[in-house]
Amino acid sequence: MPVSLVIGGTSGVGLATARQLLARGDDVHLAGRDAARLDAALAEVPGATGHRLDAQDAEAVRALVASLAPLDRLVLTLSGRQGLGALAELDLGDLRRAFDGKFWAHLTAVQAALPHLAEAASVTLVSAITARVALPGTAGVASLNAAVEGLVKPLAAELAPIRVNAVSPGYVDTPWWTMAGEERDAAFAGFAAGLPTRRIATADDVAEAVVFAATNPNLTGTVIESDGGVGLVA
Template identity: 65%
Template structure:
């Protein structure tokens, strides 16, 4: 049985990844900061999934958890940042710094703290976003954030081999990340965005999770960033 640790696994894509890995028979551990969401997540998945309240930006806490469940065969880090969007001239630098503090630095901290506890043939899967290369106005800040995440992949795949390192680069996903919008506003935005995509649909968390599970489990994939964006780059 393989051991999987999904950091950011209490909602959205992370929760879908945990559910799919558990369905494959993995011993799945999910980690997140919010105890209430953790309780709901473990109840929703059921089975042998274990939840851990944890701040990914706390290397000591991550290392302690990783040591307890080692060796880790599949490490998935799926963290979200809420800032960094908007025209660069109007973008508060404090907001962009906060976005890096929410996503980039916790990703690096959690990965670094876990390295000593990964199995010899382990996989690491990160989550960037299509903004890393879509060249859309208003995304210089958030695009640089996701480019920083995706920029870790190839160097680390070479550095950590035979441990495999990959990432997904999603586009629009219907997840709780959008809960800050009013329902009507969210629905109208998704409708407009879907109409512009070649696939004519907004991805679900399960869509993205399937790609993450592929990267986490296929022994022939490393140093790869898979775009799972509904064709957004074709029309950006």
């Protein structure tokens, strides 16, 4: 039975990924910093095992992965809202914290996990389409997600036969969006109208791409765009 660890798997795409990996028959482990969110996630994915974890804590990551070794699939779905805004008003302190919470957390977790990965393991990262789409007000998060994607090809070459890939979502209906009610519905309707797919992705849509990247033995060094075509029209 393959052993899968989803770090940042307590909501949204991470939780959907855990659910789909469990349905495939994996021994699934969820890790997150917040105890209440972790408990809620485990209630939604009965059969998974939960772990309190800060991905920036290398020793904690190392200890957890060692307890699961050999780990077959490492999935990182770390995100945050810091770093958004026009450059003239951008809080660079917020952006540095965003890099700590996502880029440095990705790099720290992957490095700490390495000694305990299976020989043919997969590492799957989650970035965002802002890395490659010129959207005003996203210079900070674009650079952050581009940094995450910049890990993929060199690590795929360096760590082979371990496979390294990423998934780049566009607009996804997850708790990342803090709007509620009619404001949320109106914003999503506006976004969807401009997409070739004419719809906002669900967490499950993106999770399918993550699971594909994590499980397909012929895929490495690749960033999968699961963005509804926003890159074609932005």
